[in-house]
Amino acid sequence: MSERDCLQCGESQAAIRASQSARDPIFCGAVDYFGECEWEQERHRFRDWSDKELIEGWKVQPEHVDKYRRIMNGLGDTLIAKNQACGDSALNPVRIFSAADTTEQLKVRIDDKLSRLKRGNNAGEDVITDLIGYLVLLKIANRQEPE
Numbered sequence: 001m002s003e004r005d006c007l008q009c010g011e012s013q014a015a016i017r018a019s020q021s022a023r024d025p026i027f028c029g030a031v032d033y034f035g036e037c038e039w040e041q042e043r044h045r046f047r048d049w050s051d052k053e054l055i056e057g058w059k060v061q062p063e064h065v066d067k068y069r070r071i072m073n074g075l076g077d078t079l080i081a082k083n084q085a086c087g088d089s090a091l092n093p094v095r096i097f098s099a100a101d102t103t104e105q106l107k108v109r110i111d112d113k114l115s116r117l118k119r120g121n122n123a124g125e126d127v128i129t130d131l132i133g134y135l136v137l138l139k140i141a142n143r144q145e146p147e
């Protein structure tokens, strides 16, 4: 995802502009498997909310803004570092034994983490952080290869 993709729907700014010029605008939202609207936003968004927008517009408690940003930034840094250490294997699997596509392999990893949580078999692991990481990678993979 480049800086010119909508932060909400993932469409590129170029595609959005072209659709608007053609008078067939791409709406900011997502549809489910059956074509039903899952969510929709009034506008595409190409930058993060400012603290002022969150506090005044969304009525987020000021002390929570910093908490969310610190947790999300920390998770982002951890995810980038872990994926880098694994040679980007989550988004570009080597496919020696498994020929499954990237999203399918990520779903297997997510199921495995959920299984460990369910069985209480997660000693020495931060399963919550790992799960969030795999879910973020799944979002990235879904944008790379739409199903």
Ligand SMILES: [Zn+2]
Residues within 6 Å of the ligand: 006, 007, 008, 009, 010, 011, 027, 028, 029, 043, 044, 045
């Ligand atoms: Zn959008």
